[in-house]
Amino acid sequence: MRTEADVIVIGAGPGGAAAARYLAAEGFDVIALEKTRFPREKVCGDGLTPRAVRELQLIGLETPREEGWIPNHGLRMVGGGHRLEFPWHDLDEFPRYGLSLPRAQFDHRLAEHARAAGADVREGWHVDAAIRDERQDGYAGGGRVVGVIARETDAKGRKVGEPTEFRAPLVIAADGVSARIALGLGIERKQNRPIGVAVRTYLTTPRHAEEWMEGHLEIWDGERGRSNLLPGYGWIFPLGDGTANVGLGTLSAKGTPPKLDHRAMMRDWLAHSAHDWEFGEIEGDIKGAAIPMAFNRQPHYVPGMMLVGDSGGMVNPFNGEGIAYAMQAARRATEAAVAWRSATGVRDQEAALASYARMMKDDLGGYYSLGRVFAALVEHPAVMKACTRYGLPSPLVMEFTSRLLADVYEPRGGTWADKLLSALTRVAPAA
Ligand SMILES: Cc1cc2nc3c(=O)[nH]c(=O)nc-3n(C[C@H](O)[C@H](O)[C@H](O)COP(=O)(O)OP(=O)(O)OC[C@H]3O[C@@H](n4cnc5c(N)ncnc54)[C@H](O)[C@@H]3O)c2cc1C
Missing domain, CATH: 3.30.70 (Alpha-Beta Plaits)
Incomplete structure (x- = not known):
């Protein structure tokens, strides 16, 4: 069995499968190790905003209605005695519809999409830990990540196989909210994040x-x-x-x-x-x-390993959406990997890999900082009640708020609401 590759991906949820697809499409030799077997359930709302639909378009996954993808035209909000419909905005940057599909099917299709590009997605492999090379510098005084140790699982998910080493110069940890592999390296959750x-x-x-x-x-x-x-x-x-x-x-x-x-x-x-x-x-x-939420686990890159999706706390604090961001992170991780492949010299190669964490912060750091303020306000039911009662029926307030909550706005140009939101996300410190 082949145990060496250019990139090992841990987990084949939306983040891991998207990374495997993008990297394989760029010609990298990728092994993705997924502890479960598809189709399998994943606890989720199964809802996709136009931001997630855009990610599906970018990765080239078809979403025909006959295959179960149900489109939606917007968000109906109920509260404060109101019941109001807010259609998705007509924007250049995003499609004007969302979708839903149960995760049992969604994740399976994305994993198959990765396979179709040549990624070696192996189901029934549980990764126990990262392998570190103590001769090379790594995170927090430990060695660089150079692979993982994994064991095969049986149909019930029990680990049954012998510990097996998989080695690669780049590992992507997309193992979800438990983030066991990152934790094993000492990358703890930040307590000041929602x-x-x-x-x-x-x-x-x-x-x-x-x-x-x-x-x-x-x-x-x-x-x-x-x-x-x-x-x-x-x-x-x-x-x-x-x-x-x-x-x-x-x-x-x-x-x-x-x-x-x-x-x-x-x-x-x-x-x-x-x-x-x-x-x-x-x-x-x-x-x-x-x-x-809001990047609650960082750094997103340590020598030899990137965190993608929930393992890096990438869920939007305004609305709990995480699929779009896991897929966006996979796209950015691939851009960094492509730069790494063409860089010469150890220092430039390392700078190319580290650029992944910077790109994620540039993309989302300001918006997530606003989300932290939002979370601090709305955790008080009285504040939420007042916002709902007075904000929902105000077209002016909702012109802005509907964009803010969905993270669906024109990054350049657009209406006053698009411009205000882009300005705010630019000035908010990315942390
Ligand atoms: C109740 C609920 C509702 C939600 N609703 C929505 C919603 O409607 N829309 C939305 O966009 N987001 C929603 N989210 C968030 C969304 O589910 C996550 O953000 C998203 O699944 C993140 O994708 P991921 O690939 O990072 O992680 P995951 O989807 O968790 O995938 C991680 C994968 O890694 C595998 N894995 C874990 N550990 C190992 C290991 N050691 N070895 C090998 N494989 C491993 C897992 O089996 C899994 O397949 C919701 C979350 C919850 C809890």
């Missing part, structure tokens, strides 16, 4: 083919206005297959997940709200996970 916790389930609904994403900005544990306002928000994303993905999340600005019973919150919310969806009973599990 973190979310969200749960979701699939519910039957006659409105499954509706082409709108719905967001609930207020969550009450009883009747609206006569019970407690909970510190969270909910979503309903129709999937066109008789069901919708229904979920609820909370946000903590301080980097420690709030100690709340999210499953109970979800049951309370659904018992008193969203009756117009005529949901069936909750039959399957309500599953949840943490959502790492």
Whole structure:
């Protein structure tokens, strides 16, 4: 079995599969090691904004409706006694639609797309740790990353094989929120960054083919206005297959997940709200996970290894979207790898690889700093309530806010709202 490559990718979720695809398309010899086997479930809202659709277009993945991709035209926001629809904006930089597709299918298709470009995606391989060469300088006084140790897993995910070394001059850790490989090198989570916790389930609904994403900005544990306002928000994303993905999340600005019973919150919310969806009973599990936001794990490059996607805390703190950013990071990682391949001399090669972390900060650092302020404000239900009540019905406020929340705006030119947002993200310090 071949165990050496130009690049080893850990994990084949959206970040890892996109990296494998982009790198293979550039002619790199890539092995991607994924501990599960496709198709497999992943806890997610299954929703894609125009930003994510643009990433799918850039990577060349077709999204025909006959194959289950359900388009949406915008976001319907419910809260403060309002129910308003905000269509996606007509912009040069982004398509004017979003999509949804269950992750069981989405991740499988992206992994196949990587294979089609020549990437060697191996399912059923669990990476235990990075291999470091102590003769070369690396992160925090340790050696450079030169590969990984992995073991094969059985159909139930149990590690059964012998530890096997896979070696490459570049490793990409795209192993998701647990970020075990980064942690193993001592790359800890930053406590001053927001973190979310969200749960979701699939519910039957006659409105499954509706082409709108719905967001609930207020969550009450009883009747609206006569019970407690909970510190969270909910979503309903129709999937066109008789069901919708229904979920609820909370946000903590301080980097420690709030100690709340999210499953109970979800049951309370659904018992008193969203009756117009005529949901069936909750039959399957309500599953949840943490959502790492605003670059909560850094550095994104240490000698020999890049962090891509959730492992680098790349989720948008305004809306909990992470797929688009994981794919964007994969694209940037590939640009850095291409520069590394054409560089001569150790110093220039290392500078080329390190440029990945700088590109990510240039792309998203300012916006994520704004998101940190947003998270600190909206973790207070009273602030959220006031914003919802007075902001939602104001066309002027929403012209700006809808762009801000979705991170979908014209980076150059556009309306006053596009220009204001680009200016703010430029002046906000990237950290
Ligand atoms: C409830 C919830 C709802 C969400 N809703 C949305 C949404 O609607 N839209 C959106 O854009 N984002 C959403 N997100 C965020 C989104 O799910 C993530 O940001 C996205 O999955 C990040 O992709 P990734 O490739 O970085 O990580 P992951 O998708 O987590 O992929 C990591 C992969 O690595 C594999 N892996 C892990 N450890 C190892 C190992 N040691 N060895 C080998 N393989 C390994 C895993 O099996 C997995 O396949 C949601 C998150 C949650 C929790």
